[in-house]
Amino acid sequence: MEDLDRLCQEMLRYLKGEQVDFSWCKVDLSSFTDFEKNVLEQTRKIPYGHTMTYGELAAVIGRKGASRAVGGALSKNPYPIIIPCHRVVSSKGMGGFCGSKDSESLSVKRKLLELEGVKL
Numbered sequence: 001m002e003d004l005d006r007l008c009q010e011m012l013r014y015l016k017g018e019q020v021d022f023s024w025c026k027v028d029l030s031s032f033t034d035f036e037k038n039v040l041e042q043t044r045k046i047p048y049g050h051t052m053t054y055g056e057l058a059a060v061i062g063r064k065g066a067s068r069a070v071g072g073a074l075s076k077n078p079y080p081i082i083i084p085c086h087r088v089v090s091s092k093g094m095g096g097f098c099g100s101k102d103s104e105s106l107s108v109k110r111k112l113l114e115l116e117g118v119k120l
Contacts, residue, residue: 014081017115019048022082032076035063039073046087049116053091071096086112094120 007025014020023044029037038061046052052060054067054074063069074085080098086109089095097109113120 011081015115019116021048022084025079025082027079027082032073035061035069036073036076039070040077040083043074043077043085043088044083046084048084049118051087051089051113051118053089054095055091057088081112084112087116087118089120 003025007022010020010022010025014022027040029040032040039057042057042061054070055064058064058066058070061070070088074088075096075098077083077085077098080086086097094106094109095101097105110120
């Protein structure tokens with residue numbers, strides 16, 4: 001319960017525009033493949049206010065050229081913000097968010113990036 005209270009407080013701080021590090025928060029990735037776990041774990045390491053392309057993330061995990069597979073893994077992210085998949089963008093623009101490329105989900109992604117001071 002203590003962790004849940006902390007998470008709620010930290011999430012409120014984040015949504016107010018404060019820099020928050022969620023690395024302390026435990027996440028269950030046991031149902032994911034090793035590749036998907038690797039993508040999600042590396043995504044957690046992208047610093048607040050920074051972005052990385054799908055291709056760059058693929059290269060970081062040793063799978064250069066697997067940008068589509070990286071996007072597929074990120075589309076399964078069960079913990080947006082805690083695993084900041086909004087920080088992963090396309091080399092040609094926004095990319096998707098939470099498994100969707102519709103205008104509503106992209107609007108959320110854009111707002112989260114703006115909250116962190118990222119200009120696209």
